[in-house]
Amino acid sequence: MGTATGLKAAFNNGSGTWDNNGGADYTIGRGVSTVKNGVVTANATSPCGSDPSPTPTVNPGKVATSFNANVTTSYGQNVFVVGDIAELGGWNPANAVALSSAAYPVWKVTANLPANTAVSYKYIKKNPDGSVTWESDPNRSFTTPASGAATRNDSWR
Numbered sequence: 001m002g003t004a005t006g007l008k009a010a011f012n013n014g015s016g017t018w019d020n021n022g023g024a025d026y027t028i029g030r031g032v033s034t035v036k037n038g039v040v041t042a043n044a045t046s047p048c049g050s051d052p053s054p055t056p057t058v059n060p061g062k063v064a065t066s067f068n069a070n071v072t073t074s075y076g077q078n079v080f081v082v083g084d085i086a087e088l089g090g091w092n093p094a095n096a097v098a099l100s101s102a103a104y105p106v107w108k109v110t111a112n113l114p115a116n117t118a119v120s121y122k123y124i125k126k127n128p129d130g131s132v133t134w135e136s137d138p139n140r141s142f143t144t145p146a147s148g149a150a151t152r153n154d155s156w157r
Contacts, residue, residue: 061143062112069107069123071156076128079107083121084139087113093124093132116146119123123156 015151021024071079074129080096082089088111089095099107113119146149 016029026123046080063115063148063150064110065113065144065150065152066108066110067099067121067152067154069096069154069156070105071107071125072105073101073122077125077133079088080123080124080126081109081111081121083113083119085114085119087120089117093126096124096126099123113144113150118143123154 013098067081069079069081073079079099079101080089080093081099082091082093082096083108084091088097098112099109101107107123120139122133122139127133138156140152142150142152
């Protein structure tokens with residue numbers, strides 16, 4: 001089992017709902033920890049039972065797809081990715097996937113997308129007044145691989 005100090009973490013339910021501790025991310029210390037109701041607790045034993053190295057959850061038919069978008073924003077704006085598949089909100093800005101600004105000006109998120117699937121997407125900025133700014137046409141597109149992972153490195157246009 002590997003250990004880390006000062007590891008930053010955010011979690012999702014696999015359907016696009018994120019828990020990032022109110023934007024601060026969770027800080028996980030060295031050893032085994034649990035996160036419950038927004039509280040990180042160090043444990044002497046694994047929360048998964050006696051095996052300190054639980055088997056990672058596998059999402060059959062899914063590909064971990066990282067979106068890295070270089071986007072300059074104004075105070076209060078946030079960046080999202082939205083696309084033609086349900087995992088990217090089905091073109092509905094209300095269901096778009098939020099990116100993290102931790103590496104600003106590069107905004108990042110990893111989403112589990114269907115394997116071997118053509119995907120069209122765009123980045124949007126949600127403004128403090130509730131309005132949405134879409135990046136210019138054309139839509140971006142790619143096909144996810146049959147397995148493994150994919151990365152999209154983009155710049156706002």
